[in-house]
Amino acid sequence: MKSSIIKLENIKVSFNNEVILENLNLNIKEGEFVTLLGPSGCGKTTTLRIIAGFLNPDEGNIFFKDKKINNVPAHKREVNTIFQKYALFPHLNVYENVAFGMRIQKKPESEIKAKVTEILKMVNLVSYIDRDVNSLSGGQQQRIAIARALANNPKVLLLDEPLGALDLKLRKDMQSELKSIHQKTGITFVLVTHDQEEALSMSDTVVVMDKGSIQQIGSPEDIYNEPKNAFVADFIGESNVISGIMIDDFKVSFCGKEFSCLDKGFEKMSIVDVVIRPEDIKVVTPEQGDISGVITSVVFKGVHNEIIIDVNGFKWMIQTTEMQKENDKIGLLIYPDAIHIMKPSPYSSKIGDYSAFSDEFYNEQHKN
Amino acid sequence: MKIKLSLVPYIIWMLIFVIIPVILIIYFSFTDINKSLSFDNILEAGKYSQVFLRSIIIGAISTVLCLIIGYPAAYLISKVKLKYQNFLIMLLMIPMWTSFLLRTYAWMTLLEYNGLINKLLVFLGLPRLNMINTPGAIILGMVYNFLPYMILPIYNILVKIDKKIIEAAQDLGANKFKVFTKIIFPLSLPGIISGITMVFVPSVSTFVISKMLGGGSILVIGDLIEMQFLGNNYNPYLGSCISLILMIIIMICMKIMNSLDTQSNYTEKRTKK
Numbered sequence: 014m015k016s017s018i019i020k021l022e023n024i025k026v027s028f029n030n031e032v033i034l035e036n037l038n039l040n041i042k043e044g045e046f047v048t049l050l051g052p053s054g055c056g057k058t059t060t061l062r063i064i065a066g067f068l069n070p071d072e073g074n075i076f077f078k079d080k081k082i083n084n085v086p087a088h089k090r091e092v093n094t095i096f097q098k099y100a101l102f103p104h105l106n107v108y109e110n111v112a113f114g115m116r117i118q119k120k121p122e123s124e125i126k127a128k129v130t131e132i133l134k135m136v137n138l139v140s141y142i143d144r145d146v147n148s149l150s151g152g153q154q155q156r157i158a159i160a161r162a163l164a165n166n167p168k169v170l171l172l173d174e175p176l177g178a179l180d181l182k183l184r185k186d187m188q189s190e191l192k193s194i195h196q197k198t199g200i201t202f203v204l205v206t207h208d209q210e211e212a213l214s215m216s217d218t219v220v221v222m223d224k225g226s227i228q229q230i231g232s233p234e235d236i237y238n239e240p241k242n243a244f245v246a247d248f249i250g251e252s253n254v255i256s257g258i259m260i261d262d263f264k265v266s267f268c269g270k271e272f273s274c275l276d277k278g279f280e281k282m283s284i285v286d287v288v289i290r291p292e293d294i295k296v297v298t299p300e301q302g303d304i305s306g307v308i309t310s311v312v313f314k315g316v317h318n319e320i321i322i323d324v325n326g327f328k329w330m331i332q333t334t335e336m337q338k339e340n341d342k343i344g345l346l347i348y349p350d351a352i353h354i355m356k357p358s359p360y361s362s363k364i365g366d367y368s369a370f371s372d373e374f375y376n377e378q379h380k381n
Numbered sequence: 382m383k384i385k386l387s388l389v390p391y392i393i394w395m396l397i398f399v400i401i402p403v404i405l406i407i408y409f410s411f412t413d414i415n416k417s418l419s420f421d422n423i424l425e426a427g428k429y430s431q432v433f434l435r436s437i438i439i440g441a442i443s444t445v446l447c448l449i450i451g452y453p454a455a456y457l458i459s460k461v462k463l464k465y466q467n468f469l470i471m472l473l474m475i476p477m478w479t480s481f482l483l484r485t486y487a488w489m490t491l492l493e494y495n496g497l498i499n500k501l502l503v504f505l506g507l508p509r510l511n512m513i514n515t516p517g518a519i520i521l522g523m524v525y526n527f528l529p530y531m532i533l534p535i536y537n538i539l540v541k542i543d544k545k546i547i548e549a550a551q552d553l554g555a556n557k558f559k560v561f562t563k564i565i566f567p568l569s570l571p572g573i574i575s576g577i578t579m580v581f582v583p584s585v586s587t588f589v590i591s592k593m594l595g596g597g598s599i600l601v602i603g604d605l606i607e608m609q610f611l612g613n614n615y616n617p618y619l620g621s622c623i624s625l626i627l628m629i630i631i632m633i634c635m636k637i638m639n640s641l642d643t644q645s646n647y648t649e650k651r652t653k654k
Contacts, residue, residue: 067548087551088559094552100545104567113563114553165553 017079018043018201019064019092019169024073026059026225033059034070034225041169046195046202050212051222052248057205060222061171064203066090077168093167097174099158101146107133107157108142114165132160135194152183159191163198172204176211188215209249213237221245242358246288253294253329256362257287257354265354268304268324272347276354286355291319291332293351302344311337406628409621422622429605429623436601437630439516439591440584443523444531447580448573450524451531455572456565458532459539470536473529485522485593492518492594514596522590523580530579538572539565574638582631602627 017040024037034056041047049057062068063075066087075082082090093114101110109116111129120128133139136156141149146157155175162170172191176184192215195202206212212219213233221228221236221244229241240246243254257267262277267287279285299305306324313319317332322343329345337343384392413419458469476484491497492512499509512518542565550564588603597604602623609620 065548065552067551086556087548088554088556092552094549096545096549098543098545100543100549102546102550102564113550113555117554117559117563161549161553 015042015044017041018045018077019203020074020076020079021060021063022074022076024060024063024070024075026056026063026068026070032225034063037073037225037227039220039227039230041201041203044199044201046192046204046215046217047220048204048206048212048216048218049220049222050206050209050248051228052207055222056225057207057222058173061094061173061203061205064169065092065094065171091167092169092171093162093165094171094173095155095158095162095175097177099154101154101157101161103147105146106142107138107144107146107149110146110157111160111164113161128164129160132164135163135197136160136190151178152187155179155187156190159194163194163200167200169201169203172202174205174207176206176208184211191215213249219249221248223248239353240288240355242355243286243288243360243363244358246286246353246355247360251291251330251332253289253291254361255287255289255327256357257285259283259285259354263349265352268327270303272303272352273349274352274354275349276352279354279356284357286357286361288353288355289347289351291330292317293348294329294331294333295346295348296320296331296333296335296337297344297346299342299344301346303347305342305344308337308339308341308343311339406621406625409618410625411622412618414616414618422619423626425619426623426626429602432600432602432605433626433630435599436585436603439519439523439601440581443520443527443584444577444581446520446524447528447531448577451528451576452535452573455532455535455539458536466540470533473532477529481526482589484526485590488518488522488525489513489593492521513594514598516595516599518594519591519599519601522594523584523587526590527580527583530583531576534575534579535569535572538569542568570641574641577638578635581634585631586627 019039019041021037021039024034025032026034037056037060039060049060051057059068063070066082066085066089069083077085077091102113105113108129111132112125115125115128129142130139133142136159138153138156138160141153141157146154149157155178158175175191176187179187188211191202191204204212204215213236216233218230219233219236220230223244229236229245231239236245236249240249240252243252246252246254255267257265259265259276259279259281260271261281262279263273263275265272265274265276265285265287304324306322306329308320309323309328310321311318314332317334318337320331320333320337322329322331322345324345331345410422411418411420413421458466461469489496493499494509494511494513496513498512502509546568547560547564550560555563586603588601588607591599591601591604595601606620606623606627608614609616609623
């Protein structure tokens, strides 16, 4: 069992009477790749700034290897940050940018030179050593920012949406590069992102946040397959979230029908949220299906078609490789292992329907 | 290269009020009273090398004092909340709304032998100070008048420095002092250089302040040039020559300043983006 390197305990932050973080508890283990995932304004960057030491929480404690570090200023913490817009020093060249931390520590020049060269090799930029940082492309600047942070031998590397400004292709490359740096160095990584795909593909542990609280902590598989509430289900990939009633163990009712499922342990005849992933639904003829509805839109997505189906006013999303036409009536077949049951949450019935209403809700959330 | 139509008025203006006068100054500089070509003026001006030196020293001292007083002021203003920043900048600007002459007169009444400061000293039972008509009074007048020209460009650069860059430096282990010496100060160099230019140039060439607070006993270049045009020994040819030499000295000084500014070009590029 790996030991804890960073622990946040009952963290509370508010700003102008607006609560940014509420009762946040988080335990990060040594060598772990943790991702804080959530929409903008969910408090993930604030959490990162608390770990870095740029922000003091109103309440709660921060521990580094079981030592309380609330009052340790940023420049004395053994963590380093990679900023969203790189924040390279514009008056220094590549070499001096990477050497900055070591110069502060007054390391001998020979050691600095060896380390800078070694780290620039790791990020494949050794031939740029004398360049002016302003002449580099976004991806190169990002790699210099990574090199600059790594040169300080941090115990924890904090990454604040580091790939946000890069285009898709470069993003993918940098994702695997970061992942391999993590494996090579064994440093604990804490990544902040709003990109669920990035979170799922890179992390050991994903922390899903919304409105200043942690919604779920778990491995990428757990988060995807066993979302705790409607928010997580909706934010991580596409989900149909339907209100249902748990009749008995392994038995749930929704859309006026009874389905067998794999979940148990819920109170009998209690209201629950039912999650069904769009790719788990099988399209059949209306007669064969458990439920049926009319196709309102078909969008070609490359690997599959994304179909929206109106089932008695509730809009379902289905991903299928089969060709379908708008206004056709089709049946939906749902197998027990496609059904995931969740306890109701404040998000119940607010999220999950693919009608105009949920789009409005989505847009409203992303405005803030 | 095509000249845009909208530039034409400016070009005409520059031609009439900048280019032609400079050419005239150069022409007069190398002409004697008999309107024939001569280098006598330069030899004549050479006799005033003491005055040149004194002007440059007084200008340099004023500039350095402005920098020493102005930089911390600009830094502190850039640190407070935005609404207070605007207020403080306004306080800085308000004296500039009154006439430069009036403000200098005000200093005369303060510094005079029977002025307010000495009256206060007498009231407190202290001996009077001899303040007016000293180099110190001239420097005081210059620092007072030109200080805003030092503060404003430095302040403008300081507020534009990205907070994330400062955080990045802290993150990499720099304490407040190191953040200042390694990041903030180098990044503010362009502001310092334009501040120095804006203060040094008028300090070297002004004549009003030295006349009013120096009482005419301390001759600077500005006075010397004025004398050639308005005084008894009317000699616009020598006056032009001294002006030309002053221009050349200032140009050399600015060239030296700008060559110190090799790094800060990066910042300018950045802030323009």
